[in-house]
Amino acid sequence: MENLLxxxxxxxSIEVPPGTTILQAARQLGGNYPPAMCxxxxxxxTGGKCRVCLxxxxxxxxxxxxxMPKLVASCLTRVEQGMVVENQSxxxxxxxxxxxxxxxxxxxxxxxxxxxxxxxxxxQNLSYEHGTEGTRYEEQRxxxxxxxxxxxxxxxxxxxxxxxxxxxxAEQLTDSRVHGVLNRGDVSEISTYIQNAIDxxxxxxxxxxxxxxxxxxxxxxxxxxxxxxxxxxAHRSCAKCSGQTIAxxxxxxxxxxxxxxxxxGEVEDFICNECRFEHKQLSDWTIEGPRDMGEDSVISxxxxxxxxxxxxxxxxxxxxxx
Amino acid sequence: MKILLxxxxxxxxxxxxxxxxxxxxxxxxxxxxQLSPDQLVEEVKTxxxxxxxxxxxxxxxxxxxxxxxxxxxxxxxxxxxxxxPGTFKDRYLMEHIPHLLIEGMIVSSFxxxxxxxxxxxxxxxxYIIRILEKAIAEAYAKGYLGKNILGSGxxxxxxxxxxxxxxxxxxxxALLESxxxxxxxxxxxxxxxxxxxxxxxxxxxxxxETIAAxxxxxxxxxxxxxxxxxxxxxxxKLISACGNINKPGVYEIELGLPVEEFIYSETYxxxxxxxxxxxxxxxxxxSVPILPKNLILKTANQDxxxxxxxxxxxxxxxxxxxxxxxxxxxxxxxxCIVRNLWNFTRFYHHESCGQCSPCREGTGWxxxxxxxxxxxxxxxxxxxxxxxxxxxxEGKTICPLGEAAAWxxxxxxxxxxxxxxxxxxxxxSCNARHLHFETAMSx
Ligand SMILES: Cc1cc2nc3c(=O)[nH]c(=O)nc-3n(C[C@H](O)[C@H](O)[C@H](O)COP(=O)(O)O)c2cc1C
Ligand code: SF4
Ligand code: FES
Numbered sequence: 001m002e003n004l005l006x007x008x009x010x011x012x013s014i015e016v017p018p019g020t021t022i023l024q025a026a027r028q029l030g031g032n033y034p035p036a037m038c039x040x041x042x043x044x045x046t047g048g049k050c051r052v053c054l055x056x057x058x059x060x061x062x063x064x065x066x067x068m069p070k071l072v073a074s075c076l077t078r079v080e081q082g083m084v085v086e087n088q089s090x091x092x093x094x095x096x097x098x099x100x101x102x103x104x105x106x107x108x109x110x111x112x113x114x115x116x117x118x119x120x121x122x123x124q125n126l127s128y129e130h131g132t133e134g135t136r137y138e139e140q141r142x143x144x145x146x147x148x149x150x151x152x153x154x155x156x157x158x159x160x161x162x163x164x165x166x167x168x169x170a171e172q173l174t175d176s177r178v179h180g181v182l183n184r185g186d187v188s189e190i191s192t193y194i195q196n197a198i199d200x201x202x203x204x205x206x207x208x209x210x211x212x213x214x215x216x217x218x219x220x221x222x223x224x225x226x227x228x229x230x231x232x233x234a235h236r237s238c239a240k241c242s243g244q245t246i247a248x249x250x251x252x253x254x255x256x257x258x259x260x261x262x263x264x265g266e267v268e269d270f271i272c273n274e275c276r277f278e279h280k281q282l283s284d285w286t287i288e289g290p291r292d293m294g295e296d297s298v299i300s301x302x303x304x305x306x307x308x309x310x311x312x313x314x315x316x317x318x319x320x321x322x
Numbered sequence: 323m324k325i326l327l328x329x330x331x332x333x334x335x336x337x338x339x340x341x342x343x344x345x346x347x348x349x350x351x352x353x354x355x356q357l358s359p360d361q362l363v364e365e366v367k368t369x370x371x372x373x374x375x376x377x378x379x380x381x382x383x384x385x386x387x388x389x390x391x392x393x394x395x396x397x398x399x400x401x402x403x404x405x406x407p408g409t410f411k412d413r414y415l416m417e418h419i420p421h422l423l424i425e426g427m428i429v430s431s432f433x434x435x436x437x438x439x440x441x442x443x444x445x446x447x448x449y450i451i452r453i454l455e456k457a458i459a460e461a462y463a464k465g466y467l468g469k470n471i472l473g474s475g476x477x478x479x480x481x482x483x484x485x486x487x488x489x490x491x492x493x494x495x496a497l498l499e500s501x502x503x504x505x506x507x508x509x510x511x512x513x514x515x516x517x518x519x520x521x522x523x524x525x526x527x528x529x530x531e532t533i534a535a536x537x538x539x540x541x542x543x544x545x546x547x548x549x550x551x552x553x554x555x556x557x558x559k560l561i562s563a564c565g566n567i568n569k570p571g572v573y574e575i576e577l578g579l580p581v582e583e584f585i586y587s588e589t590y591x592x593x594x595x596x597x598x599x600x601x602x603x604x605x606x607x608x609s610v611p612i613l614p615k616n617l618i619l620k621t622a623n624q625d626x627x628x629x630x631x632x633x634x635x636x637x638x639x640x641x642x643x644x645x646x647x648x649x650x651x652x653x654x655x656x657x658c659i660v661r662n663l664w665n666f667t668r669f670y671h672h673e674s675c676g677q678c679s680p681c682r683e684g685t686g687w688x689x690x691x692x693x694x695x696x697x698x699x700x701x702x703x704x705x706x707x708x709x710x711x712x713x714x715x716e717g718k719t720i721c722p723l724g725e726a727a728a729w730x731x732x733x734x735x736x737x738x739x740x741x742x743x744x745x746x747x748x749x750x751s752c753n754a755r756h757l758h759f760e761t762a763m764s765x
Pocket of ligand 3 (some may be wrong): 048073293
């Protein structure tokens with residue numbers, strides 16, 4: 001292989017091609033890679049904004065053994081030959097990350113009990129690991145009115161963390177972007193130009209890339225807590241997209257269709273709006289079998305291979321202890 | 323010793339004829355006809371000139387980073403977005419002696435092999451934009467701009483762009499985004515503008531005052547410039563002085579002038595107004611740490627504090643500050659540090675672009691807590707909370723606005739903690755004083 005670069009992250013080394021970022025290298029190493037709330041590997045120009053992926057570069061390179069003066073965004077910083085990185089092993093990184101999570105939460109409504117995203121929310125997961133029980137924030141929280149952005153998607157701006165993923169997704173996946181970021185600072189908001197409906201094909205993917213519950217599926221609103229539904233790999237033949245989806249079932253009914261996500265929470269293959277919103281009949285789909293959501297997911301806590309009879313039977317020890 | 327403002331009082335200096343009569347545009351002749359771009363970069367390196375926009379980065383070094391080998395066009399962009407509270411030197415220079423900036427832009431563009439250059443002017447300063455546009459038209463008419471300048475074969479077009487109306491557009495990469503017609507969000511760095519600047523081309527961004535110093539360096543040589551000032555703080559600096567002083571205004575000082583002389587001498591600030599006592603100074607625009615009287619006049623080692631990059635930052639952030647942009651804000655013994663800090667944080671909260679979480683959320687948090695303290699609803703624990711929030715912003719953000727918001731908070735509490743505690747303990751007296759401010763402001 002042509003000149004690979006060796007990088008050491010929390011004591012573990014890996015060789016990667018030039019151009020690889022610290023975050024990508026860390027993901028290849030597995031284990032405790034830095035979290036990412038704004039970076040999305042399949043969307044160009046994402047990253048650098050949320051700052052939860054900050055890491056410490058203890059040695060810049062073989063030839064430049066000095067540390068980098070500040071913590072750097074691992075999603076954008078490229079690996080150099082002989083770079084040494086501290087992620088979870090650095091108290092400084094953990095303190096900074098806890099700080100960022102606190103910042104993300106101070107104006108968040110914490111309305112998980114009524115939020116469709118709960119159970120598959122990156123912010124919720126992040127706060128389990130890096131948040132505190134209480135809050136030091138006593139001021140009034142920021143609130144926005146809900147904005148109606150068409151037949152399929154509900155924008156609940158109060159929950160948005162301004163990761164810009166949906167903006168890049170719309171820019172790169174649909175034929176024209178009709179929403180963006182308006183205003184500045186902590187009153188910035190995701191909005192459509194003069195309440196334009198987001199009904200471009202492929203626009204439904206903004207729901208999947210949103211790390212929180214700011215963009216939710218109107219055809220699924222309040223239908224079910226995700227952990228009480230059962231995800232199945234499903235496909236249909238589609239002229240517009242791969243047709244490879246997850247069908248979320250409740251009994252024999254399909255209550256939601258989403259794209260399939262990988263271990264890093266990123267969509268494997270973006271799907272079209274027709275597959276996502278218009279085919280909710282079991283007969284529309286070929287069901288391949290249960291979808292493995294990974295051990296850590298609260299969704300896996302529910303043994304969905306078994307028929308749901310009563311919660312007591314299905315709730316395993318892990319779920320109870322959490 | 324005056325370099326920038328030497329001719330400012332000459333009659334007709336605003337027009338090109340008056341300017342040429344006083345020796346203007348000589349550096350263009352010399353640079354384009356006798357010197358090569360690389361020689362010019364060397365002269366500026368020799369001069370020791372440092373960026374006057376705030377960070378004090380050596381200008382010659384910045385110029386030498388420009389990727390000249392790239393086959394893309396090179397750009398010079400002048401940062402005239404001046405919006406930092408307390409800083410009003412660039413507009414003074416552009417208003418009174420606009421051709422000095424145009425002349426500087428021509429020789430600097432030549433040094434950087436740029437064929438198109440921009441002056442990005444704070445959008446609120448329409449009158450400055452008109453002055454510059456007139457000056458540029460005059461320079462075109464006289465053959466200092468356009469095709470084949472003075473028969474040298476060098477072509478340059480110079481444009482004025484009105485800014486987007488936000489402090490953040492003064493941050494160089496936000497400025498470039500805005501100049502490209504986009505939302506003024508700072509970019510993540512690297513890549514730096516020298517490699518990936520305007521439209522992805524190699525670009526240098528320099529402050530107005532930095533560029534205005536270049537003609538003198540070309541005319542008199544870098545070594546002569548380096549002979550002025552003190553140590554690595556070479557040349558002169560414009561200081562915009564304001565606050566409780568007898569003579570607010572813009573002064574050109576030789577770097578190395580004692581701070582005490584600057585505050586008390588009749589040539590400069592003329593002492594504290596209304597016979598009051600000096601309490602504190604913010605020496606380099608609202609984002610640099612505030613220092614109390616004892617530390618602004620003398621360093622922790624009891625040396626006289628000088629107006630230079632090194633002396634002002636002596637003692638680091640424990641007992642020092644920064645020269646910054648030269649916005650010199652003086653507080654007398656009656657002024658309220660808490661109220662002033664609340665005002666500063668209000669500014670940064672309002673001006674944060676909102677891209678990155680620590681700055682977007684942290685600036686608002688600090689402002690709200692300070693608003694409570696200033697209005698008599700604070701708690702003692704709020705003071706340490708502020709210090710902690712500032713610390714969690716500092717160094718974690720995309721651009722230095724985070725630091726600019728955090729440093730004033732950290733330094734005000736470091737040096738004036740007792741005042742914050744007094745606000746918490748005596749809410750009634752806060753309210754009384756508050757009323758006093760409101761009435762004063764309504765007059
Ligand atoms: C929030 C923010 C605002 C800034 N505003 C200005 C400004 O108004 N004018 C300026 O010259 N530099 C400003 N700067 C500094 C610029 O980013 C840049 O460093 C400077 O223009 C470089 O010029 P110099 O090397 O000549 O100093 C600002 C920086 C930040 C972070
Ligand atoms: S709506 Fe969701 S995807 Fe869009 S910026 Fe906000 S948090 Fe990110
Ligand atoms: S994931 Fe790197 S800054 Fe958001």
